[in-house]
Amino acid sequence: MNSPPRRGRPRSAERRRAVLDAAAELALTSAALPTMDAIASRAGVSRTTLYKWWPSTAAVLLEGLLERFHTSIEFDDDMPVRDALTAQVDALVHLLRDTPAGGLIRQLMAASISDAATSTALLDQWMEPRRQAALHHVARGVAAGELHAGTDPDLVVDALFAPAYHRLVWGHAPLDDDLAESVCALVWPAIAVPTSRPAADPAAPPAPDRGEHA
Amino acid sequence: MNSPPRRGRPRSAERRRAVLDAAAELALTSAALPTMDAIASRAGVSRTTLYKWWPSTAAVLLEGLLERFHTSIEFDDDMPVRDALTAQVDALVHLLRDTPAGGLIRQLMAASISDAATSTALLDQWMEPRRQAALHHVARGVAAGELHAGTDPDLVVDALFAPAYHRLVWGHAPLDDDLAESVCALVWPAIAVPTSRPAADPAAPPAPDRGEHA
Amino acid sequence: MNSPPRRGRPRSAERRRAVLDAAAELALTSAALPTMDAIASRAGVSRTTLYKWWPSTAAVLLEGLLERFHTSIEFDDDMPVRDALTAQVDALVHLLRDTPAGGLIRQLMAASISDAATSTALLDQWMEPRRQAALHHVARGVAAGELHAGTDPDLVVDALFAPAYHRLVWGHAPLDDDLAESVCALVWPAIAVPTSRPAADPAAPPAPDRGEHA
Amino acid sequence: MNSPPRRGRPRSAERRRAVLDAAAELALTSAALPTMDAIASRAGVSRTTLYKWWPSTAAVLLEGLLERFHTSIEFDDDMPVRDALTAQVDALVHLLRDTPAGGLIRQLMAASISDAATSTALLDQWMEPRRQAALHHVARGVAAGELHAGTDPDLVVDALFAPAYHRLVWGHAPLDDDLAESVCALVWPAIAVPTSRPAADPAAPPAPDRGEHA
DNA sequence: GTCTAAACGAGACGGTACGTCGTGTCTTCGG
DNA sequence: CCGAAGACACGACGTACCGTCTCGTTTAGAC
Structure with a gap:
């Protein structure tokens, strides 16, 4: 053995x-x-x-990147779905902005555009695990009736994560502290099933959605 | 003269x-x-x-790109705001997927990551004009009362365009025909002021969700 | 005309x-x-x-050189042959050492080694006129019985002028003030017909020839 | 070791x-x-x-030249001084005329005119060893009383070798078989101490020195 | 005075060689 | 077998001159 x-x-x-x-x-x-x-x-x-x-500098960089940041993916299934997703995006934003990961990812994205091997590796080992974690939470939300059944999970996940990468690469706008929260707020109304609580107060229900994360 | x-x-x-x-x-x-x-x-x-x-191959590529696709930005101010934005995103999706622009943009994004000059040029001459056009429509919507006053225009525009670039670069999902429409639909509920239709259903107003955070 | x-x-x-x-x-x-x-x-x-x-920089240089130093060749036929030759060599030494001609000649010699046109021009327009003037004096000496009839004029002229060019090119030894005189003294005993002076001391004759110039 | x-x-x-x-x-x-x-x-x-x-083509050429012709300098101290010097000049003439060395030296001289490094290397590694060997024989001659004590060794050596290089570079006259002998004959009367032979005929001595080589 | 043909200035262009940098492979030795 | 040192081939880089070319603009002498 x-x-x-x-x-x-x-x-x-x-x-x-x-x-x-x-x-x-x-x-x-x-x-x-x-x-x-x-x-x-x-x-x-x-x-x-x-x-x-x-085989290449990109491979070295990727190995170092993965080793340093191999955590930061898992999130509690007990968390409310929205909180879990927000937390994931927020973790990504902080990673890209406040740690070396941001610089490394930039370089690796550049390398992956012209090198298929790097592209595959980066996708499989960096992006996919994070996507799968997010998709898991979305699926959980749908199963729990919190999200509309017709929701396109891939689209939702891209909508949540793309802005962060977009700003990292183009640099036209900063990765704000509240970017994660803002993006989630922007997407949520379209996918959340309205809670059928007493509905007495038409103004109240939506509020809790984000009041506690700001 | x-x-x-x-x-x-x-x-x-x-x-x-x-x-x-x-x-x-x-x-x-x-x-x-x-x-x-x-x-x-x-x-x-x-x-x-x-x-x-x-000065570089990237400069050649960029000049060719801009010359070929210098149009494809302008949109009618008479269009409804949502249609105008959707049309812009849709035009981008088609450009990236169905014309050489997609390949060129990929290369240029890679180059711009390691070269400041390319970065500036690409941002100023490709990205900014399109962003400004979109921001114009958002501002128009706010002015017309169609969009919430507190809307963060930069965030909305990024949310609309980022997914397309994200899929172009990472290649993990296709640039679907209905991507533009889907992304707009995902964002719209959060930013649109509810039209005073019958207004029968008090549960609908997702609106309050974000008025205060933008 | x-x-x-x-x-x-x-x-x-x-x-x-x-x-x-x-x-x-x-x-x-x-x-x-x-x-x-x-x-x-x-x-x-x-x-x-x-x-x-x-046609080339060498051509420009040569034209300038010839224009500046087109004189400095002619010498009086009334001068004693030895004095005339010494004066010629001395004029060359001064030209090469004290005027821009030295530098120009160096460059032109280098150019002429790899360029046939320059070589021909330099030989014809710089070297030959000077050689002919010297040969003229040698011939005059032979005709006057001052020099041995068997003297090889080309060899003598080369022996007189070569050391100056040699030192100019190699730079291993300076172009002394008395170089011309020394070289002439070195060559003279071999070519001069002994003057039928008293001839009292058979051992003396060669010595005085160079004793005073060394 | x-x-x-x-x-x-x-x-x-x-x-x-x-x-x-x-x-x-x-x-x-x-x-x-x-x-x-x-x-x-x-x-x-x-x-x-x-x-x-x-560092340059000249360096390559020089290295090849030195390797091929690293001999051809040493001469027997038992030889009569005049024969030794003549042999040296003769060896040079043959080298320049009958072997590739001539062509290489031409190119290297051209290069050395515009490049200080080449100049130094060529002088130190090609010219100086040969000059020193010749100077050695001249010194030997002076020590043995064969040459006048006042002889300027540098001048004599230059007078012996310069004509060969001169003709190589300018090409105005051929490198004859008897060039070495002729040049030595031309210089010898001026530097040789007359052998105290019978000295019967005061007019004869100089003549044989060159009569047969002219 | 025009006319006109050459001289001249400006600068684009195709070439050749330069000397350097980075890559990836190979060879030899030492741990 | 791992690793260090370093030779080597290759491809691209960005630059310097070269010599040619194509324009437009003088400018002095011929008419």
Whole structure:
């Protein structure tokens, strides 16, 4: 059951770390993707080693990115659906704006446009898990009768997340603190099933929808 | 009022055309940005001439893009606001999906991430005119009382356009024919002032939902 | 006998001067041959004009050189042969060392090595006139019985002039003030017919020839 | 005492050879200095490699030249001084006329005029060793009382060698078989201490010195 | 005085070579 | 077998001059 009796010198974990860190630092201090040369010399590692374990700088960057931010996806199923979705978008906004992830994602998006392998990897390992988590909450909402049955989950999820990426890439507007909340508020009326409570007060019901998240 | 008495050999319009066309063709048949070398030889033009008029391949691509699609922005002020916005988004979706513009925009977005000059140019000359046109319609709607006064125009415009770019870049979902309509429908309930129709149903007003947060 | 009835605008003498001067100045302030571009802009003349009148920078330089130093060749036939030859060599040494001619000749020699046209022009218009003048004096010496009849004039002339050019090009030793005199003294004993002086001391004759010039 | 434990891939000797040969061939079949491009493609070597080891085509040429003709300098101290010097000049004449060295030297002289690095290298590695060897023989002659004590060694050496280079560069006269002998004969009477032979005929001595070589 | 043909200025253009940078592969040695 | 060092081929970069070309604009002498 244990691994086969590995022969030869084992791979050095320190060097892997050094490479991932060096790549991230370089990516964040320059507009363009770092070069293999630069990563190698910054990490104090030979180019040979680099090419042995990663096919491109984008691959290095992606591995570092995923390792650092592998959490930040899961959310409680006990949360109200709207809160859960808002929290996810909000987490993304903070990630993109306040952590190195934003810079790395920018570079990786650029790389993925001209490189199919990067594109696939980035989609599968970064985007899809987050999309699936969001889709899960949407499905939960539909199942619970909180959301209209005809809701297009993909569209809703894109509508929620796209503005954040859009502003990250184009830079024409800031990633505000309340962006997540605002976007959810913008989408919610169209998908939420009106709660059939006493309905006594026509003005009240909608209010709770967002009063507590602002 | 005529042009100044041009000295020297005039610039060749044919060569300009050949370059713009060659660059576009190359960009559309390969994943990565074409090289200056490739554009020059494809266009039958010397590299020197290329560098004389354009600083980078992205600049060539952008000029060709703008020249081909300089229209497609203007919309009738007599249209209902919602129709006007939907038409704009729809025009973008068709441009990105059914014309070379989609491929060119992808490449240019990638380039703009690592090159500030391209970023500025693309934003100013492609994105801003379209954004302004959309903002104009939103303002018109607010002025006419069709949209809530507190509407955040930037957010609304981003919410309308971002999904299309998002799908173009990530490719995780198609640019459907009805994407524009769907996105507008998703956003509309949150921003539209309820028409004083029979007004029989007091539960309808999603409106109060957001009047105060914009 | 007069020139044909010239039509059109005549060539500008000022520009010709400006070009020749600019070329010489540039050649003297840089190790390498000046470029056509540099000459043109320095002279305030268009490149077109330059190419119209001269095929290369070497041609410009040569024309300027010849114009400036077209004299400095002729010497008196009444001078003693040895003095005449010494004076010629001395004139060359001063030209190469104390005037711009040295720098120009260096550049032109370099150019002539890789360009046949320059080579021919330089040989015909610079070297040959000087060689012929020297050969004339040698022939005069032979005719007057001052020099041995078997003297090889070409060899003697080369022996006299070569050291100066050699030092100019290689720069391993200076062009001394007394170089001309020293070289002549070195060659003279071998070619001079001994004057039938008292001839008392058979060992002495060669010594005085160079004792006083060394 | 052995070499340090060489790390990395060792330099390829074949490529070095290929480059040196290609450069020499190109230099000999064209008037101008070969280009780095041409050398690289002729040698089947990448331009990068070329630039890694040599800063210019002149450097390549010089290295090839020195390697091929690194001998041809040393001469026997047992030889009579005059014979030794004549042999040296003769060796140079043959080198310049009958081997590729002549062509290479021409190109290198041209290059050295406009490039200080080439100039220094050519002087130090080609000219100086030969000059020193000649100076050695002259010093030997002075020490042995064969040459006048006041002889200027630099001048004598230049007088001996300059004519050969002069004719190589200017091409106005051929490098004859007997050039070395003729030049030595021309210089000898001025520097040789008369051998105290019978000294019977005071008029004869100079004559034999050159009578037979003219 | 025109007329006119050459000289001239400005600058676009196709080329060739430059020297550099980054890539990815290969070769050799040491841990 | 891992890793370091470094040679190497390749492709693109952006620049410098080259020599040619195509315009428009002088300008002095011929008519």
